[in-house]
Amino acid sequence: MPFDLRDIPLDQKAEAALAARGLAYRVIDPQDRAALAAWAQADSRGFHQPAPHGPELERELGVLAERRVHGVYDPTLDEAEIPVATVASWPTGLSVPGGRSVDGWAVSSVTVAPTHRRRGVARALMEGELHNAVAAGAALAMLTATEATIYGRYGYAPAARATTLEVDRSRVAWAGGAEPGRVQFVPAAVMREQAPAIARRAVARTPGEIDRWSGLLDRVLGTHHPDSDHARAVRVARYDDRRDQPQGFVVYRIRHEGQGAGVLEFDFMAAASDEAERALWRFLLEQDFVSRIRGRLRSIDEPLPWLLADRRAIRVTESHDHLWLRILDPVAALEARGYTGSGSLVLDVDDPQGYAAGRFEIEFSAKGHAEVRRLEQGARDATAHAARRSRPAQGLRLGVTELAAIYLGDVAPSLLARAGRVVETTPGSLALADRLFSSPRAPHLSVWF
């Protein structure tokens, strides 16, 4: 989607809703450093973080310059230049089953100042973002959420989970094979050069991952601020295959809790192959003078239990809904992903906000591609009539949130039917939909955004 993000006209509905409360809704010029710095201050305040400064602020300004940044301003305040609400968004690819990618719209930094909460400001911003996403031609919008109760009302649903795993080092006995390559430490600056290519390949093989951006890699590796405590604490290890080709890397640190052995912590591993993933896990698990290994934002189906002699050495200490999706264009979204097998389905989608509402006829080819037709009302009546006379097409009735929940294969349609949230309109449709929508690899997002 190569276009200037500021070309999208301001959502007039959001502007009017905010103006009615005496607030101004603005898109910030990416060249306006002072406005972006004030916005960054409001964003960090919203998440109860210290205000960024120095190299960290510079990194953030670089990230924001590539996003559409909205601020909401209250002209009556003493500090009127600091927005009372923030949101930033950008077009990005999202990996989907079948090794493909869909055009998405990522929404981030949703904050409302505690002085201005619960008066509809977040609602105006979120509805504005759906408008922006559609204007950008995105098939869906996406976000990560601090709380599970905020975004369902706008049509978002959890679509990929993440877990925190802890492994007891004293019980680690490797049961996997030996990999032919080797792991070596690499300076962060060197890794920063190589990281985008490896990360791109790692993202492509995992449904639910989004394209990485430069500022994220800088933050993870600490390369924007090499003297910071973070940059000095992290270690970067890379796996090269038997031909010395880099295939993955992990960024970790050892945290000392008291006098004894440290806890190895990591939340960023990019593996472009299964071999690299196994080798990096082994490297992390077999370190000495370490009591535990704690991996954050891990998948719900890591191969780890099958790599250790004692699978009970692993504890899942936390698991959460991580990636939230909002389907806006069901035709584009459904055609973007790959499916398991062939068949045909009719989906009747309900969407209170209108974007994704309608009846969709889907033909799944043996190669796992979908051809989707949105039936107009007249055609829907004709289909219903034909269905009454002949064998009706296999079908499901579901809401836009349920569509998002099944989209990457995180949950089976039949489970949502058990919860009363998907209705089978013809017998056998659920079994067919379960098979078609399943993903051979569990969807997983391994970053916050």
Ligand SMILES: CC(C)(COP(=O)(O)OP(=O)(O)OC[C@H]1O[C@@H](n2cnc3c(N)ncnc32)[C@H](O)[C@@H]1OP(=O)(O)O)[C@@H](O)C(=O)NCCC(=O)NCCS
């Ligand atoms: C979450 C937050 C953005 C909400 O902003 P807000 O302007 O107070 O929200 P609104 O007044 O527009 O509320 C819109 C709807 O969301 C609901 N809502 C707002 N905050 C909520 C919360 N924390 N949990 C559950 N529901 C919430 C409101 O009840 C309202 O519901 P309704 O319109 O269906 O009746 C704000 O509390 C905030 O900045 N929190 C700290 C940062 C944060 O967590 N951001 C989310 C990042 S993922």
